[in-house]
Amino acid sequence: MKIGFVCNGNSFKSIIGERFGNEFNDGTFEIYSAGTKPAEKLNEAGKKIMESKGYSMDGYFPEDMDTLPKKLDVLVKMGCNIDCPIYMADKVVNFGLEDVDDKEECIELIKMKVKGLFETLKRGKKGESATSC
Template identity: 30%
Template sequence: MTYNILFLCTGNSARSIIAEAVLNREAAGRFRAYSAGSAPKGEVNPHALALVESLGFAASDFRSKAWDEFARPGAPPLDFVITVCDNAAGEVCPVWPGRPVSAHWGIPDPAAVEGSQAQIAAAFAEAARQLGTRIRLFLSLPLETIDQLSLQTRLREIHERADAPGA
């Protein structure tokens, strides 16, 4: 079975794009990740594009898009919806097809970092590291044998323990 997961942030230009790429790379066909935003910027941040290209994807594989694309008839049924920014977590989301399990994994916005190119690149690398840690913990869950309520709890716990020592 392939699970569909949607990563959400406000602008869909950095964090959700990175999460989409990391999960699609790590999941080995077990998942199909997508990303979207509540108020998409219309373009992917160049630093995020460089990061996804370093994972082996083409920049053209990614675009900034609105979350309502995934609430329309014909959209893939979603198994999971994960917000990666605090703003999107507080917004009223569309009704998603498939009754997905949802969680919030707030990650600081690397696109908001000001400074040298090295400082900005470091912020993007840190966001990718944090998302990668959460995604690897997520991939270790026994999805086939866990009930939906327990799964909801485990997804929330991933965020809380992701950066703890030994995670």
Template identity: 30%
Template sequence: MTHRVLFVCVENSNRSQMAEAFARLHGGGDVEAMSAGSKPSGRINPKAIRVMAERGVDLSTHASKSLDDVSGEFDAVITMGCGDDCPWVPAKRREDWALPDPRDMDDEGYRAVRDGIEARVKTLLASL
């Protein structure tokens, strides 16, 4: 059984992109992972591309998407801590991870957010 998971943040250029990539990496064929933003930036943050490459994950082919670009039913919708900027998306399960936006962090802070996302994704996948 494939589980559909949507990760949502405002710009869809940092946190939700990393979460989508980790879900695909660790979920294999058991998960269909997507990400979207309530106000997409239109690009992936170069820092996200760089720090994910350190983990062997290529984000250079990803694109920043709008919530209007995703549809269907989801087993889980995970917001990244963007508060009121993330609209309600129906799902069997909904969580807010309250993660800080690493966009303007130094490399050490950005990596810490990346590693926190990976740990949460692994926990989420194990519970689906």
């Protein structure tokens, strides 16, 4: 199952989603992230917070939407007040983080939301009946 996390710059919210996606993945998912206008580098404050919590950000860097697979099972909008280009995705989920300014709080919310998404998707996969997150 292919999951893509997207936002504007792919320097903070979506790339943190990708990082947690990789952290909590048991091999069930292929995890990606991208931005509509990718930044030149990771958000420094976010990177420091993640690394202070033991999550290395080595190997993570902002990428363009063109790097996503052409077909996703789940497209996760981080809540960055953007209109994502139309992608072939079976499901679109909005994490709704547009009003969360505190980076540490935002990271904790992303962590919880990624875990919840994975649990929902795994339940749906087993029962093939879950249609929304």
